Amino acid sequence: MKLNIAILPGDGIGPEVTNQAVKALKAIASEFNHNFKFTTADVGAVAIDKHNDALPDETLQLCKKSDAILFGAIGDPKYDNDPSAKVRPEQGLLKLRKELGLYANIRPVKAYKTLLDKSPLKKHIIQGTDISIYRELTGGIYFGEKQTSEDGDYASDLCSYSREEIERIAHLAFVAAEHRNHKVTLVDKANVLETSRLWRRVVKEVAEQYPDVTLDFLFVDNAAMQMILNPKQFDVILTENMFGDIISDEASVIGGSIGLLASASVGDKYAMFEPIHGSYPQAADKGIANPIASILSAAMLLSHFELHNEAELIRLAVEKSLKLNITTPDINSVVNTVTTSNVGDFVEDFI
Amino acid sequence: MKLNIAILPGDGIGPEVTNQAVKALKAIASEFNHNFKFTTADVGAVAIDKHNDALPDETLQLCKKSDAILFGAIGDPKYDNDPSAKVRPEQGLLKLRKELGLYANIRPVKAYKTLLDKSPLKKHIIQGTDISIYRELTGGIYFGEKQTSEDGDYASDLCSYSREEIERIAHLAFVAAEHRNHKVTLVDKANVLETSRLWRRVVKEVAEQYPDVTLDFLFVDNAAMQMILNPKQFDVILTENMFGDIISDEASVIGGSIGLLASASVGDKYAMFEPIHGSYPQAADKGIANPIASILSAAMLLSHFELHNEAELIRLAVEKSLKLNITTPDINSVVNTVTTSNVGDFVEDFI
Numbered sequence: 109m110k111l112n113i114a115i116l117p118g119d120g121i122g123p124e125v126t127n128q129a130v131k132a133l134k135a136i137a138s139e140f141n142h143n144f145k146f147t148t149a150d151v152g153a154v155a156i157d158k159h160n161d162a163l164p165d166e167t168l169q170l171c172k173k174s175d176a177i178l179f180g181a182i183g184d185p186k187y188d189n190d191p192s193a194k195v196r197p198e199q200g201l202l203k204l205r206k207e208l209g210l211y212a213n214i215r216p217v218k219a220y221k222t223l224l225d226k227s228p229l230k231k232h233i234i235q236g237t238d239i240s241i242y243r244e245l246t247g248g249i250y251f252g253e254k255q256t257s258e259d260g261d262y263a264s265d266l267c268s269y270s271r272e273e274i275e276r277i278a279h280l281a282f283v284a285a286e287h288r289n290h291k292v293t294l295v296d297k298a299n300v301l302e303t304s305r306l307w308r309r310v311v312k313e314v315a316e317q318y319p320d321v322t323l324d325f326l327f328v329d330n331a332a333m334q335m336i337l338n339p340k341q342f343d344v345i346l347t348e349n350m351f352g353d354i355i356s357d358e359a360s361v362i363g364g365s366i367g368l369l370a371s372a373s374v375g376d377k378y379a380m381f382e383p384i385h386g387s388y389p390q391a392a393d394k395g396i397a398n399p400i401a402s403i404l405s406a407a408m409l410l411s412h413f414e415l416h417n418e419a420e421l422i423r424l425a426v427e428k429s430l431k432l433n434i435t436t437p438d439i440n441s442v443v444n445t446v447t448t449s450n451v452g453d454f455v456e457d458f459i
Numbered sequence: 460m461k462l463n464i465a466i467l468p469g470d471g472i473g474p475e476v477t478n479q480a481v482k483a484l485k486a487i488a489s490e491f492n493h494n495f496k497f498t499t500a501d502v503g504a505v506a507i508d509k510h511n512d513a514l515p516d517e518t519l520q521l522c523k524k525s526d527a528i529l530f531g532a533i534g535d536p537k538y539d540n541d542p543s544a545k546v547r548p549e550q551g552l553l554k555l556r557k558e559l560g561l562y563a564n565i566r567p568v569k570a571y572k573t574l575l576d577k578s579p580l581k582k583h584i585i586q587g588t589d590i591s592i593y594r595e596l597t598g599g600i601y602f603g604e605k606q607t608s609e610d611g612d613y614a615s616d617l618c619s620y621s622r623e624e625i626e627r628i629a630h631l632a633f634v635a636a637e638h639r640n641h642k643v644t645l646v647d648k649a650n651v652l653e654t655s656r657l658w659r660r661v662v663k664e665v666a667e668q669y670p671d672v673t674l675d676f677l678f679v680d681n682a683a684m685q686m687i688l689n690p691k692q693f694d695v696i697l698t699e700n701m702f703g704d705i706i707s708d709e710a711s712v713i714g715g716s717i718g719l720l721a722s723a724s725v726g727d728k729y730a731m732f733e734p735i736h737g738s739y740p741q742a743a744d745k746g747i748a749n750p751i752a753s754i755l756s757a758a759m760l761l762s763h764f765e766l767h768n769e770a771e772l773i774r775l776a777v778e779k780s781l782k783l784n785i786t787t788p789d790i791n792s793v794v795n796t797v798t799t800s801n802v803g804d805f806v807e808d809f810i
């Protein structure tokens with residue numbers, strides 16, 4: 109297969125971890141005789157520094173011409189602590205999601221056998237957890253109208269949703285559930301929010317088309333609790349943008365490290381693959397960043413193009429690295445000399 | 460001391476647990492020679508059933524005439540699954556908060572020594588946790604304008620904040636931190652939301668008046684993760700309404716049961732005390748509801764009026780009940796016959 113893959117390393121640890129994923133993809137290409145072409149472009153704080161734009165048009169055009177995008181990470185504390193900054197790295201990511209119509213962010217959460225002891229949660233709580241979170245990614249309060257009064261003493265953000273925005277991701281979630289454990293949990297705050305009540309109404313209707321999938325509802329506050337008390341109760345979680353952001357980061361503790369969690373952001377035309385972790389600037393260039401989330405994002409990319417054997421091989425390589433303790437310090441309490449690229453090299457060689 | 464206390468038991472397990480708190484308060488009154496007068500009124504689903512109004516005017520007037528309010532719980536699933544319901548129990552609680560100006564909801568989170576094993580989190584993670592969450596309670600997306608289009612296919616909720624709304628609760632949080640571990644963590648989403656950037660700006664200014672308190676910032680997604688990875692890093696958490704709702708319910712897992720967490724909702728004129736748990740209708744009238752959150756809410760009520768010895772005695776009684784396993788099944792794996800009122804009786808007798 110021929111694939112043009114745009115590489116957007118971004119900020120902080122983004123470049124290091126993305127490099128390892130590219131190594132894995134190159135190994136796959138040579139092993140399975142695929143033709144993968146990689147083109148790199150700037151996004152985020154690095155793009156602001158170079159082009160004064162968090163998403164230069166060149167980068168956007170490259171993404172639109174590519175078959176898939178591999179994204180690193182975004183964010184730089186120098187912007188976070190300047191509330192009046194006019195350009196912010198995150199705008200690059202948000203604009204990318206919006207322009208490419210990547211309305212569904214899919215985040216699998218699994219407890220790896222070899223890592224059960226790494227989690228802050230007790231083993232019997234997480235053992236067997238297997239969740240797929242479907243987070244709406246181009247609507248809600250992230251993209252609603254924002255206002256600040258002239259004197260700066262009042263601000264607002266609008267959260268809005270339309271039926272279509274809910275329907276399209278709901279269908280994806282229900283189809284996924286049909287291939288999994290036949291359960292969708294809608295996380296919302298329908299006892300307070302009008303948008304949540306719209307979600308409930310629309311998702312109930314969509315559910316009727318999937319009679320073999322059970323739909324249940326959970327308020328987001330309760331969901332945040334249930335995720336820790338009993339994560340095994342979940343199969344597919346469906347939720348709006350902001351709640352999905354919070355719940356999926358929270359869920360990362362189940363796996364033992366946020367450095368393990370990959371995600372796919374898909375729309376009707378484009379698809380982007382990215383770790384759910386952030387740019388973690390304190391760790392940049394130290395060789396301690398965990399590349400597994402990025403490598404597993406590459407596996408999700410391959411699955412997206414039905415290259416299931418190839419994806420499986422990457423996953424096997426990752427599991428092997430976990431078993432052999434060829435892992436970065438965040439999940440390795442035995443050997444503390446394994447670097448980001450050591451992990452990448454192992455996965456490459458294994459393939 | 461003479462105190463008029465309004466009792467609003469509400470829905471589900473609300474009445475049972477509130478009864479136990481009243482027993483404790485009566486015991487305190489007789490032991491310390493106080494004059495507490497209790498008056499009960501309807502709120503929530505029961506109020507809708509009886510008066511077709513989640514917060515009858517009579518109830519509101521009673522609250523305004525009282526020195527303090529003890530609140531039970533609110534909510535009934537028959538309304539949750541009817542997204543088009545015009546009256547909803549939660550409106551009673553929200554209106555009460557708004558009308559009484561209860562802008563700060565204070566939620567202490569502690570790991571009880573005797574319950575360390577009950578938490579889904581590992582002992583070394585939670586041991587020593589002592590957090591006080593300051594959640595803004597009368598602003599944000601809970602109270603912003605809500606819209607639904609005529610065809611019902613579009614909905615919106617407005618999240619807004621003003622400088623004053625942020626300042627007043629920020630001061631409370633910093634004063635609390637001065638008496639605790641001198642650290643305030645502002646939880647927001649300043650990389651996306653305009654309201655969060657206003658929070659950051661205003662809270663930074665307020666912080667200047669408290670030079671011996673350190674202020675740091677955490678994005679809400681990261682906070683949801685940090686709460687589980689390392690809860691001991693927190694002292695006072697300050698946050699807006701919706702984030703506070705999610706983060707504090709999540710934090711309840713640290714104590715081993717949400718049935719332990721009390722809260723105080725305070726404003727410039729009134730104060731209300733309530734468990735953070737919900738109405739838990741499945742458990743109603745079975746004698747299995749944990750009354751400790753409600754009893755500890757009564758202790759917070761006493762502290763509010765500087766009755767510190769009295770509050771301390773209630774807390775002692777609760778700790779004793781935990782030590783002796785006189786607790787409801789949610790936290791009791793040894794004896795499973797202790798009922799809601801058994802716990803209340805023990806606390807009463809102890810006092």
Ligand SMILES: CC(C)[C@H](C(=O)O)[C@@H](O)C(=O)O
Nearest residue numbers: 182183198201353650651680
């Ligand atoms: C960087 C930030 C804007 C982003 C988000 O909130 O969506 C990140 O947290 C994520 O989850 O991908």
Ligand SMILES: CC(C)[C@H](C(=O)O)[C@@H](O)C(=O)O
Nearest residue numbers: 299300329533534549552704
């Ligand atoms: C019942 C509901 C409206 C309420 C809230 O979200 O504030 C509850 O969850 C709480 O935290 O007190």
